[in-house]
Amino acid sequence: MPSNFINYRIIDEILEFMWIEIVDKNKKKVPVSILLTEIMKYFKNPEEVLEKLQKMEYIRIEKNDVVFAEKGKERAIHVIRSHRLAERLLKDVVDFQDDAILEQQACNFEHTIDDSVEAAICTLLGHPKICPHGFAIPPGPCCKAAATEIEPIIKSLNELDVGEEGRCLYFTSDKNKEMHRLMSIGIIPGVQLRVHQKMPFNGPIVIQIDQTQYALDPSIAKNIYVRVNSTGKKIKLNNKKFIPKGPKGPKRKRKFKGRRKKHFYNIE
Amino acid sequence: MTELNDKKSYGINIFRRIHHKKQKKVNDKDKENTSPRIILVGNPNVGKSVIFYYLTGKYANVSNYPGTTVELMSGTRNIENYSFNFIDTPGIYNLVPLSEDEKVTKKVIMDENPEAIIQVGDAKNLRRTLLFTFQLLELGIPIILILNMMDEAKSHNIEINLAGLSNELGIPVSGAVAVEKIGIDKIRKNILDVHKNKEQFNRKIIKYSDDIEKLIEKIEKNFKKNSIKTPISVRAITLNLLEGDQIVLDWINSNINLEIKEDILNSINSVKKSYTTSIVTIISEVREKEAENLINKYQITKEVKRDNKLKKDITLHKFFGPLIAIGVLLLVFLFVGYVGAILIVDFLSTYIFDPYSSFMNVLITNLLSGVAEPWKTHLINLLSGDLGLLTAGPAWTIGLILPIVAIFFFSFAVLEDSGFLSRIAVNADRLSNKMGLNGKAIIPILLGLGCGTSAIITTRILDTKKERFISSLLIALAIPCSAQLGIILGLLFQVGLQWALIVLIIIAGQLFIIGYLSNKFVPGEKSKFIIEIPPMRFPKLSNIGMKTWNKTKSFLAEAVPLFFIGILLISILNETNASIYINTFFTPITVYFLGLPPEAAALWLLGVIRRDLGAATLFGSAEFASLTPIQYTVATTLIILFIPCIAAILIMGKERGIKKTLLILVFIFFYSILISGLLNFILHLIFGW
Numbered sequence: 001m002p003s004n005f006i007n008y009r010i011i012d013e014i015l016e017f018m019w020i021e022i023v024d025k026n027k028k029k030v031p032v033s034i035l036l037t038e039i040m041k042y043f044k045n046p047e048e049v050l051e052k053l054q055k056m057e058y059i060r061i062e063k064n065d066v067v068f069a070e071k072g073k074e075r076a077i078h079v080i081r082s083h084r085l086a087e088r089l090l091k092d093v094v095d096f097q098d099d100a101i102l103e104q105q106a107c108n109f110e111h112t113i114d115d116s117v118e119a120a121i122c123t124l125l126g127h128p129k130i131c132p133h134g135f136a137i138p139p140g141p142c143c144k145a146a147a148t149e150i151e152p153i154i155k156s157l158n159e160l161d162v163g164e165e166g167r168c169l170y171f172t173s174d175k176n177k178e179m180h181r182l183m184s185i186g187i188i189p190g191v192q193l194r195v196h197q198k199m200p201f202n203g204p205i206v207i208q209i210d211q212t213q214y215a216l217d218p219s220i221a222k223n224i225y226v227r228v229n230s231t232g233k234k235i236k237l238n239n240k241k242f243i244p245k246g247p248k249g250p251k252r253k254r255k256f257k258g259r260r261k262k263h264f265y266n267i268e
Numbered sequence: 269m270t271e272l273n274d275k276k277s278y279g280i281n282i283f284r285r286i287h288h289k290k291q292k293k294v295n296d297k298d299k300e301n302t303s304p305r306i307i308l309v310g311n312p313n314v315g316k317s318v319i320f321y322y323l324t325g326k327y328a329n330v331s332n333y334p335g336t337t338v339e340l341m342s343g344t345r346n347i348e349n350y351s352f353n354f355i356d357t358p359g360i361y362n363l364v365p366l367s368e369d370e371k372v373t374k375k376v377i378m379d380e381n382p383e384a385i386i387q388v389g390d391a392k393n394l395r396r397t398l399l400f401t402f403q404l405l406e407l408g409i410p411i412i413l414i415l416n417m418m419d420e421a422k423s424h425n426i427e428i429n430l431a432g433l434s435n436e437l438g439i440p441v442s443g444a445v446a447v448e449k450i451g452i453d454k455i456r457k458n459i460l461d462v463h464k465n466k467e468q469f470n471r472k473i474i475k476y477s478d479d480i481e482k483l484i485e486k487i488e489k490n491f492k493k494n495s496i497k498t499p500i501s502v503r504a505i506t507l508n509l510l511e512g513d514q515i516v517l518d519w520i521n522s523n524i525n526l527e528i529k530e531d532i533l534n535s536i537n538s539v540k541k542s543y544t545t546s547i548v549t550i551i552s553e554v555r556e557k558e559a560e561n562l563i564n565k566y567q568i569t570k571e572v573k574r575d576n577k578l579k580k581d582i583t584l585h586k587f588f589g590p591l592i593a594i595g596v597l598l599l600v601f602l603f604v605g606y607v608g609a610i611l612i613v614d615f616l617s618t619y620i621f622d623p624y625s626s627f628m629n630v631l632i633t634n635l636l637s638g639v640a641e642p643w644k645t646h647l648i649n650l651l652s653g654d655l656g657l658l659t660a661g662p663a664w665t666i667g668l669i670l671p672i673v674a675i676f677f678f679s680f681a682v683l684e685d686s687g688f689l690s691r692i693a694v695n696a697d698r699l700s701n702k703m704g705l706n707g708k709a710i711i712p713i714l715l716g717l718g719c720g721t722s723a724i725i726t727t728r729i730l731d732t733k734k735e736r737f738i739s740s741l742l743i744a745l746a747i748p749c750s751a752q753l754g755i756i757l758g759l760l761f762q763v764g765l766q767w768a769l770i771v772l773i774i775i776a777g778q779l780f781i782i783g784y785l786s787n788k789f790v791p792g793e794k795s796k797f798i799i800e801i802p803p804m805r806f807p808k809l810s811n812i813g814m815k816t817w818n819k820t821k822s823f824l825a826e827a828v829p830l831f832f833i834g835i836l837l838i839s840i841l842n843e844t845n846a847s848i849y850i851n852t853f854f855t856p857i858t859v860y861f862l863g864l865p866p867e868a869a870a871l872w873l874l875g876v877i878r879r880d881l882g883a884a885t886l887f888g889s890a891e892f893a894s895l896t897p898i899q900y901t902v903a904t905t906l907i908i909l910f911i912p913c914i915a916a917i918l919i920m921g922k923e924r925g926i927k928k929t930l931l932i933l934v935f936i937f938f939y940s941i942l943i944s945g946l947l948n949f950i951l952h953l954i955f956g957w
Binding site for chain 2: 177178179180181182183184185186188189190191196197198199200201202203204206209210211212213214215216217219220
C-alpha cells in the first residue's frame with residue numbers, strides 16, 4: 001500500500017532498486033519512467049519523491065535516465081550491504097532455513113542497522129563477498145581495511161594458513177549428509193582444528209583434530225568456519241574508520257506497513 | 269537381511285566360496301548358528317580386525333587404511349565352555365548410516381539380534397570413540413568397550429582412567445594393544461561377564477533437550493500400547509529417525525502398520541520442524557558436550573604432546589608428497605617386475621620347471637606308448653609339451669604367476685600397513701577429480717594391479733554409483749593384473765625398454781582419457797573426499813606375512829582351476845583344429861588391422877578365461893618367437909586393454925548389475941581393438957613398414 005509520507009524507508013527502497021538495476025543487472029542507468037513506476041508501489045506521488053531525492057543529492061537525472069549521485073551511492077551501498085550481510089548472518093550463523101522469513105527479516109534489518117554494527121557483523125562473518133542468493137556484497141570500509149591490516153576473526157577452514165589453528169564454529173553446508181559425516185568424524189562446533197597441510201592445485205586439506213589427521217576436499221573445508229586462535233599478531237580494530245559517512249535517513253515517523261515485493265530478481 | 273541376501277541371489281557365489289572357504293560369511297552357515305552373537309564395531313583403523321583375529325582365530329583383512337573390511341566375516345569360538353559367534357563389521361564413524369559400510373553395519377545390528385556389541389576404540393582419540401559409544405549405548409544392547417592402541421596413547425602422554433570410565437558409562441571398559449596381543453584375555457573375561465549377568469549393567473544414557481525426551485517418551489508409550497517389539501531400543505529408533513536414518517525408516521516401513529507409522533513419523537517431523545537449526549547438529553552437540561565432560565574427568569594428559577612426527581611428515585609435503593608417492597609406486601613396480609617377474613621366475617624355471625617339464629615330456633611319451641594312434645598324439649599334446657596340462661600348467665601357475673602375485677601382494681601389504689596408501693590417496697585426489705573420482709578410488713585401482721576381481725569388490729568403499737562405475741570401467745580397461753603385468757614387463761624388458769615405455773604411455777593415456785570422458789558423460793555425482801590419515805607405522809612383519817599368504821591363497825584358489833581349464837581348452841581347440849576356424853574368422857582384424865599373426869585370435873579369446881593366460885600363451889608359444897618389436901607392443905597393449913578375465917566379469921556383473929557390465933564389456937571389446945589398431949598404424953608410420 002503506498003504511503004502518504006516520504007520516509008527514509010521509501011528512499012532506501014528506491015536506492016536499493018536502483019542498485020540492483022545498475023550494479024547487479026549491469027545497466028549503468030535507470031530510465032525515469034521505470035523508476036517512477038517503482039516508486040508508485042510505495043508512494044502515490046512519485047515525482048515528489050524524485051524531486052526530493054535530487055534535492056538530497058542522492059540522484060542525478062541525465063536526460064531521461066537516473067544515475068546515482070555520490071551520496072546516494074554511499075547510502076545504497078550501506079543498504080545493500082546491510083541487507084545481504086543480514087542474510088548471511090541469519091543463514092550461516094543462526095542457520096535459518098526459511099527463505100521467506102529470512103528475506104523479510106533482512107529487509108527490516110537494512111533500515112535499522114548502523115554503520116558500525118554493519119562493520120562488526122561484516123568482520124564477524126569474515127568479510128563475505130556474496131550473499132546466500134549469489135549476489136555480490138559491495139565491500140565496505142571495513143573490508144578494505146581488512147585487506148591490509150585486520151585479520152578477519154572468522155575464516156573458512158581453507159583460508160587458514162598451514163600451521164594455523166582455530167575453533168570450529170559452524171558449517172554452511174547445504175547437504176545434511178555432508179554435515180553429518182563431518183560431525184561423525186569429530187568436526188563438531190567447538191573442537192580445535194589445526195591445518196596441517198594444503199595440497200597444491202587446490203587439493204585436499206590435511207587437518208588435525210586431537211590425535212587424528214584427516215584429508216578433506218577443499219569444497220568441504222570451505223564450508224567449515226573457524227575462529228582463528230590468536231597467533232600473537234595484534235589485531236588492530238580502529239573504530240574511527242567505521243563512523244558513518246553518509247547522512248542518516250530521516251527519523252522514523254511511522255511504522256512501514258506495506259508488504260514489499262520480493263527483493264531479488266531472477267536474472268535468467 | 270536384504271543387503272546380505274543380495275549376495276546369494278546371483279549364482280556367482282562359487283568364486284566367493286572358494287575365496288572364503290574358511291571365512292564363512294554371515295549369511296551362509298552361521299545363519300543356523302545358535303551361539304549368542306557378538307558384533308565388533310568401531311571407527312576405521314582402530315584394530316578391530318586384529319582383535320577379531322585373536323578372538324576367533326580367523327583372519328579378516330587387517331590394514332592401515334580405511335575400508336578394508338568390505339565383506340562381513342564371522343567366526344565361532346568358545347570362551348571357557350560357552351560358544352560365541354563373532355561378527356566383524358567394516359570400520360564406520362556413525363550409526364546413522366551415510367555410506368555402504370555404515371548401512372551394512374547398522375543392518376547387522378538390527379537383524380542379527382546380538383547379545384553384545386564390542387566397540388573397539390582408539391585410546392588416543394577418546395573423544396571420537398566416546399561419540400560413537402554414546403550412540404551404541406542408546407541401542408539398549410550390552411556394550412563392551414575396548415580402548416586399543418594404549419601404547420600409542422601412552423607415547424602421546426595420554427593416560428585414561430579405565431575403571432572410572434567403566435563406572436560412569438556402566439559398561440566394561442578395558443585397554444589393549446591388540447597387535448602385541450596385550451589385553452585379549454581381559455576382553456574374553458568381559459564377554460563372559462556380560463554373558464553371565466546380562467541385565468546387571470546400568471548403562472549411561474545421554475539426556476537431550478526436553479522436547480526430544482518428551483518425543484521419545486511418547487513414542488515409547490505408543491510402541492508399548494501396540495506391543496511392538498523392536499530390535500533396538502525405542503530411544504535409538506526415535507533419535508535415528510530424527511537424524512534421518514534410512515535403515516531404521518525401512519524397518520519401520522516393513523514392520524509397523526500404516527496408522528501407527530504415520531503417527532510416529534508425524535510427531536517426529538513436528539519436533540524436527542520446531543528447530544531452526546538442523547536437529548543433527550543439536551544432537552551431536554549434546555553428545556560432544558558429554559564427551560568433553562568425560563574426557564576432562566577420566567583422561568589424564570600430561571601436557572598435550574603434539575605429533576611432532578607429523579609436522580615433519582614429508583609424505584604430505586606440498587611438492588615432495590606427490591613425488592614420493594610416484595617414486596614409491598615406481599619402486600613397487602620395479603620390485604615386482606624385477607624381483608618377482610625376472611629373478612624368482614628365472615630361478616624357478618631354470619632349476620625346477622625346465623628340468624621338470626623335460627622329465628614329464630619323456631615320462632608321458634613313455635607311459636602312453638601303448639595307446640593307439642591318433643589318440644596317442646592327442647593325449648601327449650594334451651598332457652605334455654608347450655601347452656600340456658602337466659607341464660605348462662604347474663610351470664605357469666606356480667613357476668610364473670605365483671611369485672609375481674605373491675610379491676605384489678607383499679608390496680601392497682607393506683603400503684597398507686605403513687599407512688602410505690592413505691597418503692597416496694591424498695596425493696592422487698586432485699588428479700582423480702578430473703576423472704570423476706576422488707582420491708579414495710586410487711585404492712581399488714592400485715589393488716587392480718594385483719587382481720582385478722578383488723579390486724572390483726573393493727570399489728564398494730566408494731560412495732556414489734558414478735564413482736563405482738567409473739572405477740570398475742577403468743580397472744577392467746586399463747589396469748593389468750600383476751600376473752599379466754609381470755609377464756608382459758618381463759618380456760618387454762627383453763625386447764627393449766623404449767617399447768615398454770610406449771605401452772606404459774598408451775595405457776596411462778587411456779586411463780586418463782576414458783576417466784576424463786566418463787566423468788563428463790556418466791551421470792551422477794562425485795562424492796567429496798574425506799579420508800583419515802593414519803600415522804606412519806613400521807609394518808609388523810607377521811601381519812604382512814599373514815596378509816600376503818591369505819591374499820595369495822585366495823588368489824590361487826580362484827586362478828589355478830581357471831588356468832587349468834584354460835590350458836585344456838587351448839589344447840582341445842588346437843587338437844580339433846577349431847582354433848584354425850577361429851583364427852581364420854578373425855584374420856581381417858588380427859592380421860590386417862592389428863598386424864599380428866593369425867594365431868593371436870584364439871589365444872585372446874582364451875585370455876578371457878584368465879588375462880595372464882592370454883599373455884603367457886601368446887608369448888610362450890613357438891610361433892611368437894619371431895614377433896617384431898612393433899607386434900610385441902601392439903599385442904601387449906591389446907592384452908592389457910582387452911576385456912578382463914571371467915572371474916572379474918562375474919564379480920562385476922554382481923556388483924554393478926548385468927546391464928552396466930555388458931555396456932562396459934562391449935565398449936572395451938571394440939575400444940581396445942580400435943586403440944591397438946591405431947597404435948599399429950602409428951608405430952608403422954614412425955618406424956616404417
